[in-house]
Amino acid sequence: xxxxxxxxxxxxxxxxxxxxxxxxxxxxxxxxxxxxxxxxxxxxxxxxxxxxxxxxxxxxxxxxxxxxxxxxxxxxxxxxxxxxxxxxxxxxxxxxxxxxxxxxxxxxxxxxxxxxxxxxxxxxxxxxxxxxxxxxxxxxxxxxxxxxxxxxxxxxxxxxxxxxxxxxxxxxxxxxxxxxxxxxxxxxxxxxxxxxxxxxxxxxxxxxxxxxxxxxxxxxxxxxx
Ligand code: DC
Numbered sequence: 001x002x003x004x005x006x007x008x009x010x011x012x013x014x015x016x017x018x019x020x021x022x023x024x025x026x027x028x029x030x031x032x033x034x035x036x037x038x039x040x041x042x043x044x045x046x047x048x049x050x051x052x053x054x055x056x057x058x059x060x061x062x063x064x065x066x067x068x069x070x071x072x073x074x075x076x077x078x079x080x081x082x083x084x085x086x087x088x089x090x091x092x093x094x095x096x097x098x099x100x101x102x103x104x105x106x107x108x109x110x111x112x113x114x115x116x117x118x119x120x121x122x123x124x125x126x127x128x129x130x131x132x133x134x135x136x137x138x139x140x141x142x143x144x145x146x147x148x149x150x151x152x153x154x155x156x157x158x159x160x161x162x163x164x165x166x167x168x169x170x171x172x173x174x175x176x177x178x179x180x181x182x183x184x185x186x187x188x189x190x191x192x193x194x195x196x197x198x199x200x201x202x203x204x205x206x207x208x209x210x211x212x213x214x215x216x217x218x219x220x221x222x223x224x225x
Contacts, residue, residue, distance in 0.1 A: 003143050004029070004126040006221065007134035010148035011186065011194060012179045013155035013162075015205045015213055019148065020130035021078040022214045027128065027221070032069065032121055034131035034138070035101075036081050037114050039092040040067040042101040044083070052103040059109050090166065099178065102185035105132075111191055132186055135197030144221055147196035148213065150206045155179055 006023060008016045017033050024031030044061040045052055052058075065084050072080045081088045091097065104110060111133075118138050121127060129138065135145035150158075156176035163170045186194040196202060201220065205213050 005142040006128040006144045007142040008130045008146045011183045013159045014148040016130040018210045020128045024128035029126040029128045032129045038105040042104040055107040055109050102182045106189040108191045132194040133192035135200045137192045145200035147200040147202050154206045
């Protein structure tokens with residue numbers, strides 16, 4: 001039987017996680033935001049003062065600390081990330097972690113560890129997985145693949161609003177520069193760079209509401225045999 005996995009990839013603030021969470025809940029699939037796993041690795045590196053390109057030390061941190069994602073509808077993200085049993089709250093979305101994460105996510109050994117964990121989770125049952133390499137590397141056989149894009153202006157605007165909601169005062173220009181830098185690193189890394197899978201459906205969400213994006217994806221899933 002073919003799987004029912006849904007892979008959603010795209011650059012920073014393209015609307016992946018909102019769409020993935022809503023789809024997972026309406027389909028009854030597990031929702032997995034793989035970016036959170038890379039953020040947890042970056043957080044550990046920063047917390048223990050390890051250089052962001054020290055692959056060996058970061059792998060040791062991942063091995064020695066238990067990173068777990070627990071579905072939790074009471075949180076704004078829809079899940080909690082626990083490290084060694086402690087809730088990380090909003091720490092993984094702090095600007096320092098966001099600036100560090102693309103460097104950590106470019107380390108091949110870190111990717112190997114994360115991908116194997118992500119595949120193990122998908123082997124348990126249908127998932128909606130959001131990330132950068134889900135359709136290309138993690139679940140190349142996913143039944144449904146979407147690649148979301150949006151203009152950098154729109155994405156910067158969305159991210160600046162999220163920061164403001166969290167009481168963080170980050171100027172729009174700074175947000176835009178951070179987004180462009182992360183996109184550049186994610187697209188140009190040697191291993192599993194950000195790109196659409198050949199068989200992914202591209203959706204440009206620049207002029208769309210999240211609900212329209214979700215409805216478009218849902219229509220495709222529902223129409224499939
Ligand atoms: O989706 P996000 O912004 O939370 O992702 C954080 C970083 O993790 C992003 O800059 C790139 C990396 N990432 C990745 O390399 N592969 C994934 N599947 C998910 C995220």
